[in-house]
């Protein structure tokens with residue numbers, strides 16, 4: 868598997884994760900679970916799959932880039948973003964009134980991860 872293969876798979880995982888988060892926020896805000904139970908179930912499953920794909924391809928990228936432990940700062944930033952993106956689903960479901968701020972927070976998290984991936988704060 869090439870570096871570029873892992874990069875594409877990593878990005879597909881990212882798109883799956885943020886599209887699911889966005890959908891869960893909108894559904895929490897305007898959706899009706901009784902009428903449309905399939906959507907939250909599907910989006911929650913896709914969110915989980917997205918996170919796994921991001922993680923596996925992300926570590927594939929690290930291996931190809933020969934980035935070893937201890938991780939450089941940019942990897943820690945992305946790992947924390949990944950953890951928060953995992954936990955945020957619970958908040959969306961427990962506090963649907965926060966759906967809009969959580970939507971913006973998800974966008975900010977993804978932007979921080981992209982920034983860290985391109986700028987490598989603290990070096991490689």
Ligand code: HEM
Nearest residue numbers: 874881921922925926928929945946948949977980981984
């Ligand atoms: C454990 C979690 C993660 C790991 C180990 C990881 C690892 C990586 C690595 C090694 C790169 C390549 C950096 C380079 O080219 O110098 C990368 C690129 C990237 N990552 Fe992650 N990442 C993780 C989570 C995330 C998350 C949660 C997001 C966004 C939601 C994200 C978005 C991106 C983006 C946009 C790129 C740039 C791809 C490109 O160069 O075209 N990553 N990631």
